[in-house]
Structure formats: C-alpha cells, structure tokens
Amino acid sequence: MAEPENPELERYEPHEVERRAQAFWDERRCFRAVRDDAREKFYCLSMFPYPSGRLHMGHVRNYTIGDVISRYQRMLGKNVLQPMGWDAFGLPAENAARAGGIAPQEWTAANIAQMKSQLRRLGYAYDWEREFATNEPRYYRWEQWFFTRLFEKGLAYRRESWVNWDPVDQTVLANEQVIDGLGWRSGARVERKKIPQWFLRITDYADQLLDDLGQLDDWPERVRRMQRNWIGRSRGIEIRFDLQNAPGGTEALTVFTTRPDTLMGATCIAVAAEHPVLEGLLDADPALAAFVGECRRSPTAEAEIMARRKQGVDTGLRAVHPLSGDVLPVWCANFVLMEYGSGAVMSVPAHDQRDWEFARAYGLPVRRVIRPADDAAADSAQGAFTGKGVLCNSGRYDGMDFEAAFEAILADLKAAGHGDERVHYRLKDWGVSRQRYWGAPIPALYHGGDCRMAGDGELPVELPAQSGSEVLPLAQIPAFRRAGLDAEGREVVRETDTFDTFFESSWYYVRFACAAGAAVPDDEAAYWLPVDHYVGGIEHAVLHLLYARFFYKLMRDFGLVRGDEPFMRLLTQGMVLKDGAKMSKSRGNTVDPAGYIERYGADTVRLFMMFAAPPEQALEWSDSGVEGGHRFLKRFWRQVLEHCRALSRPPARARADEEACREMRRRIHSAIAKVSDDYARRRSFNTAIAANMELSNALARFAARAGDCAEGRRILTEGYETIVKMMAPVTPHLMHCLWQRLGHETPLVDCAWPVADERWMSADHCEIVIQVNGKLRSRLRLPAGSGQAAVEEHARADEKVHRFVHGREIVKIIHVENKLVNFVVR
RNA sequence: GGGGACGUGGCGGAAUUGGCAGACGCUUUGGACUUAAAAUCCAAUGGCUUUUAUGCCGUGCGGGUUCGAGUCCCGCCGUCCCCACCA
Numbered sequence: 001m002a003e004p005e006n007p008e009l010e011r012y013e014p015h016e017v018e019r020r021a022q023a024f025w026d027e028r029r030c031f032r033a034v035r036d037d038a039r040e041k042f043y044c045l046s047m048f049p050y051p052s053g054r055l056h057m058g059h060v061r062n063y064t065i066g067d068v069i070s071r072y073q074r075m076l077g078k079n080v081l082q083p084m085g086w087d088a089f090g091l092p093a094e095n096a097a098r099a100g101g102i103a104p105q106e107w108t109a110a111n112i113a114q115m116k117s118q119l120r121r122l123g124y125a126y127d128w129e130r131e132f133a134t135n136e137p138r139y140y141r142w143e144q145w146f147f148t149r150l151f152e153k154g155l156a157y158r159r160e161s162w163v164n165w166d167p168v169d170q171t172v173l174a175n176e177q178v179i180d181g182l183g184w185r186s187g188a189r190v191e192r193k194k195i196p197q198w199f200l201r202i203t204d205y206a207d208q209l210l211d212d213l214g215q216l217d218d219w220p221e222r223v224r225r226m227q228r229n230w231i232g233r234s235r236g237i238e239i240r241f242d243l244q245n246a247p248g249g250t251e252a253l254t255v256f257t258t259r260p261d262t263l264m265g266a267t268c269i270a271v272a273a274e275h276p277v278l279e280g281l282l283d284a285d286p287a288l289a290a291f292v293g294e295c296r297r298s299p300t301a302e303a304e305i306m307a308r309r310k311q312g313v314d315t316g317l318r319a320v321h322p323l324s325g326d327v328l329p330v331w332c333a334n335f336v337l338m339e340y341g342s343g344a345v346m347s348v349p350a351h352d353q354r355d356w357e358f359a360r361a362y363g364l365p366v367r368r369v370i371r372p373a374d375d376a377a378a379d380s381a382q383g384a385f386t387g388k389g390v391l392c393n394s395g396r397y398d399g400m401d402f403e404a405a406f407e408a409i410l411a412d413l414k415a416a417g418h419g420d421e422r423v424h425y426r427l428k429d430w431g432v433s434r435q436r437y438w439g440a441p442i443p444a445l446y447h448g449g450d451c452r453m454a455g456d457g458e459l460p461v462e463l464p465a466q467s468g469s470e471v472l473p474l475a476q477i478p479a480f481r482r483a484g485l486d487a488e489g490r491e492v493v494r495e496t497d498t499f500d501t502f503f504e505s506s507w508y509y510v511r512f513a514c515a516a517g518a519a520v521p522d523d524e525a526a527y528w529l530p531v532d533h534y535v536g537g538i539e540h541a542v543l544h545l546l547y548a549r550f551f552y553k554l555m556r557d558f559g560l561v562r563g564d565e566p567f568m569r570l571l572t573q574g575m576v577l578k579d580g581a582k583m584s585k586s587r588g589n590t591v592d593p594a595g596y597i598e599r600y601g602a603d604t605v606r607l608f609m610m611f612a613a614p615p616e617q618a619l620e621w622s623d624s625g626v627e628g629g630h631r632f633l634k635r636f637w638r639q640v641l642e643h644c645r646a647l648s649r650p651p652a653r654a655r656a657d658e659e660a661c662r663e664m665r666r667r668i669h670s671a672i673a674k675v676s677d678d679y680a681r682r683r684s685f686n687t688a689i690a691a692n693m694e695l696s697n698a699l700a701r702f703a704a705r706a707g708d709c710a711e712g713r714r715i716l717t718e719g720y721e722t723i724v725k726m727m728a729p730v731t732p733h734l735m736h737c738l739w740q741r742l743g744h745e746t747p748l749v750d751c752a753w754p755v756a757d758e759r760w761m762s763a764d765h766c767e768i769v770i771q772v773n774g775k776l777r778s779r780l781r782l783p784a785g786s787g788q789a790a791v792e793e794h795a796r797a798d799e800k801v802h803r804f805v806h807g808r809e810i811v812k813i814i815h816v817e818n819k820l821v822n823f824v825v826r
Numbered sequence: 827g828g829g830g831a832c833g834u835g836g837c838g839g840a841a842u843u844g845g846c847a848g849a850c851g852c853u854u855u856g857g858a859c860u861u862a863a864a865a866u867c868c869a870a871u872g873g874c875u876u877u878u879a880u881g882c883c884g885u886g887c888g889g890g891u892u893c894g895a896g897u898c899c900c901g902c903c904g905u906c907c908c909c910a911c912c913a
Contacts, residue, residue, distance in 0.1 A: 222830065226908060229829070234912075257913060270913095310911085335911045345913045353827085354911055426912055541908080611851070612838060618906090620838060628851050635866090677842080687840065690850035697850090769846050774894040776846060778880070800880065814893050820845055824893045 009645070012637040014601025014734070021733035022123055030749050031125040033081035035515075035527050042078035043528045044070040045509055045567075047536030047544075048085045051111035051133070052092060055118040057576040057583060057609075058537065060593045061619065064609045064730075065573055065685070066535040067124045071729035072679045073533075074125070075753040081528050083512035084119065084126040086112050086133035089439045089501045094471050101469040104438045108135060118594065122602045123733055125749075130512050134504035139511065140440035141460035142520060143503060148443060148453035149558060155201045158444075158451065161431060162274060162338065165193035171435045171473070172197075192274075192296040197433040198442055198497065202550050206231055206425045208564075209549055218569035220616070223541045230542045232426025234258050237410055239346065239419040241269055241319035244327065247280035253319055253330065256341035256424055259351065260413075261405035264394035265369035267359065268347040269319045269330045270312065274338040277330075281315055288313050288332060295334050310335055310358040322418035323409070324395075333358060341424055349384065356384035369394045373401070430547065432500045437466065437473050439498025445483055448490040461494070474498065505544055506551035509534075509566060521560040534567040541572065571683060574618040583621070591621050603731035604630040610685040610730050633734055636696055636727075640720050640738050643703065646713070653709040660706035661715055664698065665760045668719045671695040672756035675726045689730060692723050699723075717742070722754050769820035770795045772804040788815040795821055 025031065046066035049059055063084075070082040086108075093104035100107070112133060119126070132139050150156040164173040168186035172195070183190050202209075210231050213224045236258035243251055253269055271277060273295030282289040291313040310333065317330035335354050336345055349359035349366040359366055370389045388402040397405050413419030433442065441461045443454035454461055464480045466472065474480050474496035483492040510521050513528035521529075530552075536544075545567070552566040575582050578589040596605050607629040613619040671691050678688035699707075699719045707716050721742060728735040728748050739748040763784055768791055770778040778800045782791060792813060795801050801823070808825040815821045 222908085225830070229909065232909095232912065236913080255913080259913075335913095337912070340912045348913090352913070354913080424912080426909095538907085614839085617832095617839090622838070622852070624852050625838070631866095632851080638866095682842070684842085686838095687842095687850080690840075693850055767846085771845085771894075774845090774892095776880075779846075812893060814845090816845060820894095822845085822893055 009638055009641050012634045012734075014603060014633075017737045018121075018123060018602050018733040021736040022120070024736065024747065025123075025125070025749065028747075029129075030747070031082065031127050032129055033079070033083075033127045033528075035524050036079050037527065039079040040077075041081065041528055042070075042073040042533070043081045043509075043513065043531045044073065044533045045083065045512070045531045045535070047534075047540065048087050048505070048508060049115065050087045050090055050092070051108055051115055053111045053114060055115055055593055057591055057593055057621065060122065060605060061576055061609050061615075062535055062537065062573055063119065063122065063124055064606045065571065065615050066533075067606075067732075068610060068679075068685060068729040069533050069535070069571075069683075070125050071732060071749070072753070074749065075725065075728065075751060077752065080125075081130075081513065082124075082126055083130040084124070084128070085131050085508060085512065086135075087501065087505050087508070088112070088133040088135040089498075089504060091436065091438070093438045094436065097466075097471045098469050103465070103467050104471065105135070105465060108133070118597075121597055122606065125732070129516070132511065134440075134501075134508065135438075135463075137460040137462050140499075140504065142511070143440060143499070143507065144443040144454070144459050144461060145456065145520070146507075146555075146558075147499075148456075148459075150200065150554065151444075151453050155204070155554065156198060156432075157201065158196055158198050160194045161197045161199075162192055162194050163197070165191045165195075167191060172433075189297070197431050198444075198495075199429040199431050200550075202430045202547075203425055203427060205550055205553055206233065206427050208553060209427075209546065212549070212553075212564050215565055216568075216570070219567075220570065220572055223538070223545065223570060223572060226541045227546055230427060230546065233423060234425075235421070235423050236260070237406075237413065237419050238342070238422040239263070239322060239413060240417075241322060241328070241346070242418075243277075243330075244318040244320060246317070247277075253277060253344050254342045255344045255346045256422060257346060259348070260409045261388070261391060261397075261400075261402050262348040262351045262369055263346065263409055264324060264391075264397065265348040265350050265367045266321065266328060266346040267349060267365045267367055268328055268355075270333040270336050270345050270347045270355075270358070271315070271330060272336040272338040272343040273332055273334065275332070275336075275343045277317070277344075278315065278332060281317075285316065288315060291332060295332075310354060310361055312358060312362065322413060322416055329364075331358075331362075339428060340426065351384050351386055353384045353386060367393065430500075430550075432503055433497040434500055435473050435475070435496075436498050437463075437471050439463075439501060440504065441474065441480075442495045442497050442499060444495035446493050446495070447486050447488075463498075502544060502547050506547045507555070509548070510552075510555065510561065521555065526562060529561055530563055530565060531567045533569045533571065535571045535573060538572040538574075545570075571615060573615050574613065576619050576621060578621045580620070596626060600626060600630045601733075603633060603734045607633065607689070607731050611689045612686070614684055614686050632693055632696075633731060636723070637734065637738065639696065639700055639703075640724070640741065643713075643716055643720055644741055644743075646708070647717075651709045651713060653712075656709045656711040657706040660702065661711050662764075664702045664706075664712075664715050664719065666763055667695060667698050668715070668722055669756045669758075669760040672722060672726070672754050673761065676753070676756065679729070685730070688726070692727050695719065696723055724748065725751060725754050766818040768795075768818070770798060770801050771820060771822040772801065773824060774822060777801055777804055784818055786818075788813070788821070791815060791821050795823070 044066055046063050066082065070080050074080045088108050093108050096102065096107045097104050134140065147156055166173050166183035166186050166188055168188040169183060173183055173190060182188065210228060210233055213227060216224060236256055237260045238254055238256050240252045240254050243253060253271065255269065273292045278292060282292060312331040312333035315330045315332055319328045319330050321328055336343065347355040347358065349355045349364060350368040351370055369391060370385060371392050372385065372387060372389045391397045391400045391405050397408055400408060410421055441463055443459060443461045445452055445454060464477055481493050481496055483494050486492050509531050510525055510529065513525040514522050515524040548566055552561060553564065555561045556564065577583065578591055581587055581589060583590045593605060604626060608626045611629060612622065612625050674691050675688045678684045699716060703716055706712055724735045724738050736748045765781050766784045768780045768782055769776060770780060778798050780794050780798065782794060805823055805825055810823055810825050812824040813821065
C-alpha cells in the first residue's frame with residue numbers, strides 16, 4: 001500500500017489499545033499462576049472487596065498498587081500469584097433485600113458481575129481461574145470443618161455473654177452500631193442482654209500475637225503499634241479480698257491491679273453492675289437493684305461515657321484488706337467494666353483519677369500513700385497523683401519505689417494466700433456469633449441440651465435460600481432449624497447463628513493458594529504461602545489483620561500451613577479524598593471511576609492514582625491532575641511513534657555528538673537505578689513515575705538536538721524501551737502496544753526488568769557546589785574524582801568566591817568529593 | 827485523657843545517609859501554529875528590592891547542635907488518625 005503523502009501520526013486511542021492488550025493477555029492466559037518449584041514465587045495480594053455494587057476510587061487505588069507490585073515482580077523473574085475474589089457475606093445484602101425485594105444471593109451475584117467487569121476493564125493481572133466468593137458452600141465448607149476441629153481442641157466454645165440487644169430488630173449490635181443508646185437502624189433503646197454465643201480462644205494466642213509482631217519488620221510501625229495496644233498486655237497482681245458478710249456462697253472478691261504499690265491507699269472496693277456477687281442482694285435492696293438496672297440499660301464503649309459522672313451505690317458488703325486488716329466498703333460503680341480483669345477494682349482515690357472523682361462525689365476517704373520521687377508538691381484536693389513515686393503511710397513498705405514495693409507486696413500476698421502475679425489482656429476472646437441470615441452457618445447441633453458439632457459427612461451446612469424481601473434470621477426458618485429426631489428420640493435443632501464475616505476473611509488468602517478443588521490447605525498452598533506482599537486499607541489495621549494472624553497460627557498448629565505469619569510485607573494505602581475530605585456517599589463528594597475510565601482509559605486512571613501521592617498517604621482527587629497524566633501518555637505515544645518512523649529514514653548526521661550521547665546514556669542508566677530502587681525498596685511509585693517523565697523529556701530534547709545519527713538512534717531506542725519497561729507495571733496496556741511497535745515479538749509481560757549498567761552511570765564531569773560559610777556562592781564543572789587540592793585551587797580562582805573570601809581568614813575547608821567544598825572564613 | 831503521624835510555592839508533591847530547597851505534574855501568564863477555537867509546541871511561574879544581583883529572605887513558631895539543618899535535639903502552635911472509665 002502506498003504511503004499517504006502527508007502521513008499523520010496515528011492517534012492514541014486508549015480504548016482500542018486497552019481492548020487489544022487485554023485480549024492478548026486473556027488468549028494466552030498470561031496471568032494464570034502455576035506452581036513451579038524451580039522458580040522463586042511471589043504471592044501478591046490486595047484485600048478482596050465486599051461486592052457492594054460498583055467499584056469506588058479506594059478500590060481502584062488499592063488494586064492498582066497491588067497490580068503494579070505484581071507486574072514489577074514478574075519482570076524480575078518471579079513466579080507471581082495475584083488472585084481476586086469476593087468477601088460476599090455481610091449486612092448490606094440483607095438490607096438491600098428488604099429495601100429492593102431481591103434475594104441476597106441474587107443481589108450479591110449481580111454486584112459481583114458488575115464489579116468484575118469493572119476490574120477487568122482496568123487490566124489487572126489477576127489469575128481469574130482462582131476466583132471465588134465466600135458465600136459459595138465450596139468456600140465456607142472448609143471453615144465449618146475447621147471450626148469443628150477447633151471445638152474438639154477447646155479453642156472454640158460457647159458461653160453466655162453480655163451483648164447490646166436491639167429489641168425491635170431482635171439482634172445483637174456491635175458497639176459501633178449503638179448511637180446515643182439507640183439502635184442505629186431501629187432507633188429502639190438498646191438493652192444489655194446475656195445470651196449464649198460462640199467464641200474463639202484468641203486470648204490463648206495473645207502472647208504469640210504480640211511477640212511475633214517482632215518478625216514483621218516490613219509492616220508499618222503504626223500498624224504494629226496499634227495491634228500491640230489492642231492486645232494491651234499488662235502485668236499486675238490479682239488480689240483476693242475476703243468478704244465479712246458474704247451472701248450465698250461468695251466469700252471473697254478478686255481484683256486486678258497493675259499498681260499494687262498503692263494497695264495501702266485502697267479505701268473501697270468497686271464492682272461492675274454485672275458482677276455476680278450482686279445477684280443475691282438485688283431482691284433485698286431496691287435502690288441497688290434500680291441502679292444496677294440503670295447501668296445495664298446504658299451501653300458501654302461510647303465516647304459519651306467519659307463525660308458521664310461517676311456514680312455508685314453502697315452494696316452493704318464489707319471486705320477485709322489482706323495486708324492491713326482494715327474493713328472496706330464494697331460499692332457498685334458505673335465506671336467498672338465487667339469485661340476487663342475480674343469486674344472488680346480496689347479504689348485508691350489518692351492515686352487514680354476515676355477513684356478520686358468517685359470518692360469526692362460520695363465523700364469517701366482519700367489516703368495518700370505515694371509521694372512524687374522529686375518531692376514535687378502533689379495536692380490530693382486537686383486530683384489524684386497517678387505517677388510512680390516513693391511509698392509513704394504504708395507501714396513497712398515506706399520508702400520503697402514502685403519496683404521494690406511491687407515485689408514486696410506480691411511476696412506478702414502470696415505468703416498470705418491472698419494474691420498472685422497475673423497478666424491481663426485488653427484483648428478479649430473473639431465472639432463469632434451473629435444473629436444474621438447472610439453468613440456462613442455455625443455447624444453445631446443441639447440434642448436436647450447437648451451440643452455437638454456436625455460430622456464431616458454433614459458438611460457443608462448450607463445456608464437455605466430465601467426469596468425476595470423476606471429475609472429472616474435462621475432462627476425463624478423452621479425447615480433449617482429442625483433437624484429431626486436422634487436415635488434416642490430427642491429433638492435435634494441446628495445452631496441458627498452465622499459466623500462473623502471476619503471469619504471468612506481470616507483465611508481467604510490460603511484458599512487462593514490451594515489447588516482447585518482441594519479439601520484443605522495442600523502442597524500447592526505450602527508453595528505459595530505466606531503472602532509476600534499484602535495491600536489494603538489502614539482501617540483493617542487491627543481487626544482483620546489480627547484475626548488473620550490468629551487464624552494462621554491456628555492452622556499452623558493443626559499442621560495445615562507452615563510458618564508463623566501469613567503476611568510478610570504490608571502496605572496500607574491512604575484514602576482517596578475530594579475537596580480535602582474522604583469520599584463518601586453521605587458527603588456527596590464521590591467520584592465514580594467508571595466515567596474517567598470511559599473518558600481517558602484505564603491507563604490514565606492507573607497513572608494518576610500512582611502519580612498523585614505516595615501510596616501510604618491520602619490522595620487528593622484532581623481532574624486537572626488526571627488530564628496531566630493523560631497528556632503525558634499521549635506525548636509519550638507520539639514520541640515513540642515518531643522515533644519508529646524516523647528509523648526508516650537515513651540519519652541526518654553522519655557523526656555523533658559524543659558528549660551528548662554519553663550524557664544521554666548516563667541519564668538512562670541512572671534512571672534505571674533510581675526507578676528500580678523506588679519500586680523495590682521504597683515503594684515510592686510517584687517518584688518512579690516522575691523519573692520516567694524526566695527521562696522522556698530528556699530523550700525528546702536529545703532527539704531534537706543530537707539524536708539523528710546512528711549512535712543517537714540506538715540510544716533513543718534504548719531509552720524508549722527502558723521507559724516502556726519501567727512504566728509497564730503502571731500503564732501496562734499502552735506499554736504493551738508500544739513494545740510491539742518497537743518491533744518486538746516477545747510480549748512485554750515476559751520481558752525482564754532493565755538493569756542499570758554501572759559503566760554508563762558514572763559521569764566524567766561533576767558540578768561542584770562552592771559554599772562560603774555554608775552559603776552557595778558558585779558552581780564549578782570539574783572532572784569526576786578531583787581531589788580536594790584541585791577543587792580548592794579552582795574554587796579560589798573563581799571570581800565570585802574570591803569576592804567573599806578576599807581579605808578574610810580561612811579557618812577551615814570542608815570537602816565532599818564530587819559534591820561540594822565549603823570555605824569557613826572569619 | 828492516652829498513643830501516633832504530619833506541617834515545604836497558588837495546588838498535589840520532591841529533596842533516600844545532615845550537603846545545590848521546590849524534582850515531576852497541575853495551575854496561571856506570555857508567545858508560536860490557526861480564519862478562529864480546541865489540541866499541540868516554546869518560554870516564564872516561592873517572596874522581596876529603582877543595588878535586578880549566582881543580592882537578600884524563605885520549609886508552622888521560638889530556641890539549640892553543626893562548617894552546613896526541610897532533615898537531628900528541646901519547647902510551643904496547628905491539622906489529622908487510632909484507642910478511649912483497661913484498674
């Protein structure tokens with residue numbers, strides 16, 4: 001075909017480019033991960049989404065970061081696994097069902113289809129053959145099986161527990177779902193209720209979860225600290241106070257304290273409203289009963305609690321101080337938590353601010369037993385002195401510091417049989433029961449009063465289908481609940497609670513790593529695990545990441561996986577903001593990715609996401625920033641195509657500008673070194689992209705000035721190919737296409753990452769900064785490696801330097817090779 | 827109340843081990859091309875100053891260490907995040 005007379009360069013059409021690249025990858029199943037023991041593996045995982053309906057910008061950012069890392073690691077020659085699936089159980093499906101008359105199954109399936117097509121449009125290098133949704137019985141079957149094994153070992157158990165109960169919705173509410181004492185959906189007054197619930201014994205693993213944080217060097221310090229605080233390990237003493245006038249069988253109250261040094265200042269014992277010692281007293285004491293009732297109605301763990309006044313009622317009980325023999329009153333107080341320690345505390349008003357406020361409100365005595373070590377005045381009338389100091393008014397313990405008093409009092413309590421050392425955790429056992437339909441059924445059955453786990457042959461216990469807006473909890477579906485009669489003629493009923501959805505997300509990364517159809521974690525999982533790089537939101541810093549670590553240790557102890565930790569490296573990406581605030585429906589400041597993908601293509605959206613901010617920082621959405629990214633891609637497309645076309649003409653110059661060529665080569669190889677470091681070590685994708693932009697600008701200038709000779713063209717080809725490879729993880733479609741235009745048969749995804757050649761990186765001349773008293777006065781261009789003497793000589797000869805140095809005494813000269821020289825003058 | 831992070835032009839951000847502050851991009855202004863516009867390309871873009879200069883000032887504020895500080899130390903101010911009656 002004849003060349004057009006005035007051949008216009010082909011335009012950059014992102015949709016066409018992206019369609020072709022994706023078809024190419026799909027046809028060759030490029031991203032299917034196949035176990036290969038001969039190759040180093042790399043398992044890169046992004047937190048799988050809840051299928052809410054549409055992809056939002058937070059997803060796009062999360063998954064682009066994961067994809068960039070995956071594609072980069074693949075170019076390093078690793079065998080990469082990057083899977084994707086759906087965290088499909090959860091409340092929104094039930095809400096949507098009630099509101100829209102569509103069954104949770106159908107709603108979820110439709111959302112998955114929609115979001116999957118959006119993910120595919122973005123060109124992520126996922127192994128879709130490993131996809132699953134957690135609501136599929138083939139998925140939750142294994143977690144039900146594992147739960148039965150945990151039960152056998154006593155790691156899963158059932159007990160009565162206090163919950164926030166919504167009497168209208170007939171369900172348990174999480175603390176966050178209680179707003180001003182009312183249910184977030186029903187608006188009904190929330191009650192404290194004690195009901196049987198299933199728990200996992202995560203507290204057995206508290207020490208390991210804490211200690212193994214030390215293995216996680218590649219986790220953000222912030223996340224490790226949050227987990228440490230959440231586990232909240234504290235060492236103290238459990239002290240037994242005998243009761244003088246004990247009702248029923250209760251003879252003593254146990255309190256936990258981390259400050260036994262203040263024991264001689266205890267003037268009262270305070271117990272929580274839920275404390276069992278009160279049970280025998282309520283009938284006879286209407287005032288106490290009323291107070292306890294009031295406390296139980298007001299839910300805990302709201303910020304308002306702090307502002308609440310310290311209140312209490314004297315129970316009439318009297319306790320004996322184990323060391324002094326003093327008789328102390330026992331009060332029921334609204335600030336004592338049943339969930340922590342033993343639900344009872346010793347009250348030391350002089351040295352605990354809460355106790356101080358409480359004592360002040362009720363005129364209880366304040367007894368000072370600690371004075372500040374530096375003898376600063378501490379006024380008990382103004383507030384408690386809560387620091388550590390020296391004991392006083394404490395008999396034989398007077399003069400001791402915290403450490404000495406701790407040990408002495410511990411020894412005395414032990415000798416008297418009234419106390420022992422004890423470690424307490426803020427972390428509580430994980431309650432996994434939810435009175436919800438849309439979750440994985442807990443595989444327990446009850447024969448009369450006896451509980452047993454479903455046998456392996458009875459698994460999975462499948463969630464029964466429900467149609468339309470009729471979404472009942474399992475307890476209200478007799479066909480599910482009633483499981484017939486057993487051999488002894490007892491009625492068998494199923495457990496009707498479902499698992500907390502954190503249960504599914506605690507092990508999904510193991511399922512992704514298993515061979516298709518594997519019953520339990522297998523050899524293939526052993527090959528891929530642990531996850532090498534995990535990417536997700538900071539909002540999961542505690543719960544999900546703690547539960548997943550716990551689950552992995554459980555699986556390890558059952559011989560199902562190897563190693564202590566599931567995620568070797570963690571990256572927590574920042575939020576996507578619009579107008580300085582987090583994008584949210586309620587604020588009405590959301591930006592739908594679909595429109596931008598439609599307008600500019602997936603590569604532009606990916607590029608902007610990675611360029612606008614470092615991955616861990618918040619990212620401010622900016623339409624003109626997106627435009628800027630798109631401009632760069634258009635310019636680069638044209639640059640490469642123009643270069644390709646130029647190659648078909650004879651070079652305009654016969655001789656190369658050697659210095660310009662050498663400098664261009666140096667820039668190319670320095671850029672390779674920088675970008676490689678940015679991807680691998682620093683995870684600083686924004687600066688990696690900036691370096692590529694800089695290089696492309698330099699290549700454009702070089703092409704115009706010195707590039708049109710044989711050597712220059714070789715350098716330009718090398719430069720463009722380098723950028724194509726280094727930008728491939730970020731904008732894979734465009735780079736795939738340009739790589740073909742540059743005449744390559746091997747697809748770009750199978751290319752090796754470029755390697756910086758040291759020989760080209762060293763410049764033969766350096767610009768040396770000349771300072772006088774630390775101020776920049778001049779610059780000199782000198783051969784690299786010039787010694788101090790030579791640099792000094794040239795610097796002194798410099799007219800501007802001379803002006804500032806002349807007539808002054810040079811006290812000192814600082815020389816940093818190839819960088820600067822500083823004359824210190826007086 | 828406790829713990830943590832951050833604070834750099836008009837904006838997003840860069841400066842990696844204490845060594846040229848403001849890379850890269852956006853914005854804005856001027857110019858080229860065009861009948862015109864868009865697109866594209868070129869140039870300028872921290873502040874001050876009738877010394878327009880490789881001049882002075884400048885990384886939230888005040889001190890300090892150093893030949894040299896955005897970077898390290900001390901004390902404030904501000905913003906954001908996490909936990910929150912945890913005994």
